[in-house]
Amino acid sequence: MSTKTSKAGSAKIKYTSEPIEAKVVRDFLPPPEELAFREEGVKVTIALSKKSVDFFKSEASKHHTQYQRMIRKLIDTYVDTYAEPLTPRPTRAARKPGRAQ
Secondary structure: OOEEEOOOOOOEEEOOOOOOOOOOOOOOOOOHHHHOOOOOOOOOOOOOOHHHHHHHHHHHHHOOOOHHHHHHHHHHHHHHHHOOOOOOOOOOOOOOOOOOO
8 A cells, every 4th residue: 555645735645455346338429420420501691790700710720620610510509509498488377357458
């Protein structure tokens, strides 16, 4: 058994030679054919502000990707978030008969 002091200097880690309990993790990665799948694209023409395009071009160059791809991903993420309500909206209570509307 050995003892190691952490960088903070206050806590010590004790190592033992106990057996390691291993468990099999279900394969959660998609198969290669799903990774190669490209969603059908639709060409559109859109006018964006200069500051938006400059921002995405700058970020795209930092991350070695295409700025159009980043914009497309942003829009897809927005759609995935707002396409279906996350929680059901409350409905308005029906008005009582005899009341003016």
